Amino acid sequence: MKKIINLTIDDQKIAVDEGTTILEAARKSGIKIPTLCYHEDLCIAGNCRICVVEQENMRSLPAACATPVSEGMVINTNSTKVRNARKFLVELLLSEHNADCTACVKNRHCELQTLAEQNHIREHTFIDLKDDKNYTIDKLSPAIIIDYSKCIRCQRCVRTCEEIQAISALSAAYKGKDMKITTFFEKPINTVVCSTCGQCVAHCPTGALTEHFYIDEVWDAINDPDKHVVVQTAPSVRVALGEEFGLKPGTIVTGKMVAALRRLGFDEVEDTDFTADLTVIEEGNELLRRLKAKLADKDESVKLPMVTTCSPAWVKYCEHAFSDLLGHLSTCKSPMSMFGALSKTYYAEKFKLDPAKIVSVAIMPCIAKKFESNRPEMRASGYKDTDYVLTTRELAIMIKQAGIDFNTLKDSSFDSLMGVASGAGLIFGNSGGVMEAALRCAYMIVVGKDIPFEDLSITPLHGSEGEIVEMSVKFTGTKPEWSFLEGVTVNVAHANMLSNAYKIMEEIKNGTSKYHFVEIMSCPGGCIGGAGQPLPTNKAKRTARKEAIYSGEKLIEIRKSQDNPEIVNIYDDYLGKPLEEKAHKLLHVPGFTPRKRY
Amino acid sequence: MATNEILIKELADQYGRERTSLLSILHGVADKNNFLTEEDLTVIAKELHLSGAQVFGTATFYSFLNVVPRGKYVIRVCKTISCDMKNKDEIVREIENMLKIKAGETTEDKKFTLLFTNCMGWCDKGPSMLINEIPFSDLTREKVHGIIKQYSDIED
16 A cells, blocks of 8 residues: 655645655646656656746755655645746757747647747747757658757657667767767767667657658659559558547548548559458468478478567567577568559559559558668569658648648548458557457468457457567367367467567577567557657557557458458459469568668 | 777676676776777677667766777866966967867877866866876966977877
């Protein structure tokens, strides 16, 4: 039992558990203390001091986020002293900040700008120092752009990279007025050990860290009468895009999203969920092939557990951190890259189009997908498979640019050929979804029956974010060709956030891993918490999106990837058998690229 | 292959491979070489299971650790107010003239680097300076001329 502490905040008597901070105590009582370097996903830093409050009988102003409550404490969050201090702090931050707000992508989404507004800042109290600072912009990465003139050194990115992803590509360097957030030896971010997950972008309060925008390139393609522009949308975009237009987190806007894409001028609107189904078939079969090779044929060169590769930041991280374990990675491309390759082969053939004139665009919840699409491996079609990747936010910008009133759009549905998906494809958006979809598929192949869960919903896999979720599946009543799996228990696990991936991979490295199949997603909660999703990011929003995916799946009749008629068609008409020739060439990577660890 | 790899491994054996050993190891390398190279920091990161950026962040935080090449003798003239009032500018000018470098630079023969430092607590005996770890105080133009001459005459 925790000790209860009694205190007073703004004349309200409050009782909270010992160890609660002043900020948490205030929030519980409906008192809002503004913050900046504080983020609920991250540890306390207490460096911006925006949350200062006045404590009775104390001369200095403590930071509410970093000060635990104590018995009898009397706090005032709204004294003249506090208001003046807060304003002063914002003014100091602005004196070093490139506050060219109208030309900033974070305009109206910037936490510093909001604080400037709330604190009624109407003049430049301090000398503008930004011209003396020699600020630079690093725009060499296809994924992440760093504009140092907008950095306020709150270190949210530093904490994100260390705590969520266990990478620490960014760190505070130098000191005092010269302190800056930077990489190893201030190198461009695309040359250092960085997964390009973009969670730093998602946690940045200002416009210092942003994605690399490709909006203009996509407009150019749409406006070029010579080009046929096909667009795909990832599962988790449809449960988040609405937030950009004032809808509640978790609102499913699939129909409006498709309608908007048509209005923007895309020639064909298809669904990444379709290639998610394809990934399930390929990956499920790859898993079974590996299990057979290892368990039945005793082939020791085959690596288990097999680890999923849908998350591009995870793949790049693995290439850096575990370059000797790349044999564990499934060779399946991500659904996006499968779609890219098929858009310039299968799709081009079916619609009698010149693949050179097809521009393939992907709307993704993800920043690392921008890196993935630029990989040399992703050119199986003979062209760049996916030409441009836009984040959910970039799509929202385009919709706003075009003057489309999103909320009044009439629902539209995806085009055919690569636009039908099963529920298994949709749940890819959640951490654990790939695993669930693959188990449904593999169980059917091996046993010839549905996996025994009500509604095919494998709820033990619906774990909460940041956890390593484990499960065991026992195969009984196997078909004759899979008899080696009779009575075998297959251990699976899934995890999100690369700090968890590290733990799983260390076990594999040490030979202590008991798993056969592992799914890893880089971002908190999986793709629904991707770095390309509407901001700000927080657990409540991610949970709402996650629930929307699971409830959205319930509305889809087809629940297994192999039951998707368009999937049946593509194998019959074009690909042949899973893992074989054409499927192998277009849907699998030839290998991975070991990268430097340090 | 980093030239200091063996040294770094020895230092890590001596001080341990916890993050708290980082500063001691950085000092150990800097003592031998006057500055830390990219390779040095990479090897240290590897030994201590830290990221390169974290090691770089720590190394750049401390003024007496350098991540850019420095001369064999690093001269640090106190720039704080007491020494400034006692004509530290004249001392700096004399050094600059003798070595043909400006503050912040290193001589072409990599023998000297001229830098500033914050207060060393020699305010009563200003102007003062350090050459590597040796302090010199009550400096005059003539005195500093003699000191620099002495160091210049040391054969490598």
